[in-house]
Amino acid sequence: MLRKQSIVFEHKKGLHARVAALIVRKANQLQNKYKDKLFIGRDEGNLLPATSLISVTSTNVKYKDEMLVVSKGGNADKSIIEFVDFLKGRFDLENKSNRDTIDQLLQEATLTMDKVFNNIANGVIIVDKEGIITAFNPAAERITELSANKVIGEEINSIIPNSRLKYIIDSGEAEVGKRQEINQATIITNRTPIFYNNKIIGAVAVFQDISTLERLSGELKEVKVLKERLDLILESVQDGICVINKDGIIEYVNPTYSKMLDIDEEDIVGYPVEEIYDDKNYQKVLNTGEGITGVVREKNNDIVIISNIYPIQVDGEVDGVVLVSKKKTEIEKLADHLKELSAKAEYLEQELKREKKLDSSFKRIIGRSGVLKDSLVRASKAAETSSTVLIRGESGTGKELVAEAIHYASSRKDKPFIRVNCAAIPSSLIESELFGHEKGSFTGAINKKVGKFELADGGTIFLDEIGELSIELQVKLLRVLQEREFERVGGIDRISVDIRVITATNRNLEEMIKDGDFREDLYYRLNVIPIILPPLRERKEDIPLLSDYFLHTLSDKLNKKVDSISQEAIDLLTNYSWPGNVRELQNIIERVINFTDHLEIQVEDLPDYLKNNYKNENSLINLNSNGEVASLEEYEREIIKQALKKHKSFNATGKVLGVTHKTVAAKARKYGLVKK
């Protein structure tokens, strides 16, 4: 039962503390008597228990204010009548028993308020109407990091300049839910004026530290962002991801995983893992906390899935597992791709090593073919030592160029590089050419001559066409190589030298040894580091590069503007067999630059024999009368003979054949085409 009644409060001083104490005592007596609950308040929305002094005083009912009285319970009819009568009656504040009750209740209320004041988590600061701090609870001490002892009695603005309590006293207006920074803390504060008898007697600030709250909400935001990112990653990765909790229930699968198993997400998430597939490995990971890799599972015998299973640890405890899976076919595809990539990487690494290893003095040697690069890497390595080098290769393949590069890449680079073409010097002179002679040592030795070996002291001597050296001189050379000492022709003093020897030949020295034309011991002395330069026809990819290089260097040198070569002309050059190798190519380009009227070299600018060679596969070479191919030397003899007949001089013949005049001279002598 609920009964209510409105009354006008007639006590002159309103519902102040002592009157309230008597009301509370009466309400308690009635509640004991009728077992009803009694409430009072200004209206229905603000009813408070009539049995609590704090509640009753806080209704703030004044003289002549309307006030609502409510009773709930079985005897509400009676209790409300008795209570209203009491409220309308006189309050005898002087009566002794009443006074004791009042004192006791006020004491209780004060103690309660004290407890609340000291123990609530909110900070409370009270100031009087002058703004002097009169109360400062422990929570306020903690939040402001100020001690109550030090601040009580002080003027509020000198302690907390932005407190606004003075403003509240002046304006009489409350402020609710205001944000404020104190020390490092952020607080939310309510500031209220305190009225007594309609006059402001002070103000109170009640505030709460929300820094932790703010930090937590910041962290929450970060976690949300993190989660969103993680979701995005999981949704877009190519691996299938499945999370199983410690009870064996599937908690999450990403789209790749459900696609892989061909099951919709809702048909798998929330189900025990055993219902989806029969595999106990996840259980092992849950039990041991150790991951397992490469678990193979088959679904319907056609989809094979390979998974790594990792434990999810939370505070050191295994809380579940995560499966990272791929289809076997994908792994196979990846493995193939990886193989391809590592083969490519290996190739590139090799290429890079080759490039890196080459000293800059090798930069003049043009060509990117593997066979050439291999030889150059070897040569570059040889440059780091002082060992004897033997360079093999057909005429015009760049043997001298490489010998020079070795010298200039070596520690001897500041000392002389002396070249001697053993084929170009008459045999009668070669000894004195190499070792020098004393004055008058032979007819014609008018002056003393310093030999090439002496000239090369400290540096490198390059003996080109070593295969042309007579047996007699081979012996002398061997001695020099062994002893690093020699005598001048006609001299007796021994001259010691510090030289590095590089030799080169286009002859088959092994055959010559068999025929007794070359000393085996000398061969081994010379062949310490063999370097073989491949003929140009075996590295056709270098032809466009070399053609372009010669075009630019020679057109500059000849001061003639020719800037390119047509693709057709390049094709023609590439298909030719280049018996004279790079030298022949260089000569042709030089000749073409001299004679062409075009800015771009055309097929018609190139010599006819290149075109014939290109147009039909007919050979330039006739077979013997018996239908057999003759020996190279026979052809060489015939070619030089014909060319000399037509062009007369060694120089002109050399140009046409793409070899030096020295080579022509040496070969002509060798084949008995001219007098020795």
Ligand SMILES: Nc1ncnc2c1ncn2[C@@H]1O[C@H](COP(=O)(O)OP(=O)(O)OP(=O)(O)O)[C@@H](O)[C@H]1O
């Ligand atoms: N890879 C190359 N890059 C640039 N120029 C080259 C290259 N190979 C050779 N040459 C040039 O070709 C010409 C012939 O080279 P080189 O004299 O070194 O050959 P060789 O093998 O010593 O010949 P020979 O056996 O007839 O003496 C030279 O002018 C040289 O500069």
